Amino acid sequence: MSAGAPDVPPQVVDPRVMRDVLGHFVSGVTVVTAMGADGPAGFTCQSFSSLSLDPPLVAFAPSRTSTTWPRLREAGRFCVNVLAEDQHGLSGQFARSGTDKFAGVGWAPSPHGSPMLDGGVAWIDSELWAEYDGGDHTIVVARVLDLGADAARSPLLFHRGGYGLRAAG
Numbered sequence: 592m593s594a595g596a597p598d599v600p601p602q603v604v605d606p607r608v609m610r611d612v613l614g615h616f617v618s619g620v621t622v623v624t625a626m627g628a629d630g631p632a633g634f635t636c637q638s639f640s641s642l643s644l645d646p647p648l649v650a651f652a653p654s655r656t657s658t659t660w661p662r663l664r665e666a667g668r669f670c671v672n673v674l675a676e677d678q679h680g681l682s683g684q685f686a687r688s689g690t691d692k693f694a695g696v697g698w699a700p701s702p703h704g705s706p707m708l709d710g711g712v713a714w715i716d717s718e719l720w721a722e723y724d725g726g727d728h729t730i731v732v733a734r735v736l737d738l739g740a741d742a743a744r745s746p747l748l749f750h751r752g753g754y755g756l757r758a759a760g
Contacts, residue, residue: 614751620674622685623651624698624706625666631693631706632666634659635686637749638728639671647735649715652728658688660729664719669733670705673713673740674747679754681708682747702737712747713740 624633638652649671653660663669674682685692697709703716717733724730750756 617748617750617756620679620682620747620749620754621651622672622674622681622708623653623663623669624672624708625663625669626700626704626706627662627666629662631698632659632662633672633685633692633706634663635682636671642732648720648732649717649735650730650732652725652730655727655729659692660731664722666705668703668705668716668718668736670701670703670707671715671717671733672706672708672711673715674708675710675712675741675744676747676755678708678710678747682754710744711741712744714738 618637619639621636621639622633623636623639624631626632634653634657636651636653640650642648642650651671681696684690684694684696693706698706699709701707701714701716703718705716707714715735716737717735719731720734721732722729723732748755
C-alpha cells in the first residue's frame with residue numbers, strides 16, 4: 592500500500608463474477624508434461640506466460656489440489672506443450688484426474704526427455720527455477736532449456752468458458 596492511502600478494508604469478490612469477468616481474456620491452452628519415475632505425467636494449464644528473456648523464464652500456475660504437479664516437480668524438468676486449435680480433446684483428457692492421461696496420445700521425448708505431444712503448436716523444455724504462493728494455485732517459474740514451434744499450426748484458444756472465440760452476447 593502506498594503512503595497516505597486510506598486504510599480501506601478489502602472487498603469480498605464473488606469467485607463466480609471474477610471467473611466470468613476474467614473469462615473475457617483470451618488465453619492459449621497448454622499441457623505441461625514430465626517423465627516421472629513411474630512414467631509420463633501431465634496436466635492441462637491455461638495460466639501460462641512468458642516471463643523473462645534474460646534469463647529465459649516462463650511461468651505457469653497449477654492448482655494446489657493438483658495431484659500431477661508434485662510428480663512434475665519431483666522430475667525437475669518438464670515440457671510445456673502449446674496445443675493446436677484441433678487439440679481440444681487433449682485439453683480435456685489432461686484436465687481429468689484418476690485416468691491414464693497418455694492413453695492413445697502420440698508423443699516423443701523432447702531434447703531433455705519430457706513428453707512432447709504430437710501435433711502441438713509449440714513446445715518449451717524447462718526446469719524448475721522457483722515456486723511461489725498464489726492463493727489456491729502455486730506460481731511456478733521455470734528456466735527455458737530449449738524450445739520450438741510449428742508456424743503452420745494455429746493455437747487452441749480458451750475464451751468465456753469454451754474453446755475458440757465466443758461471440759459477445
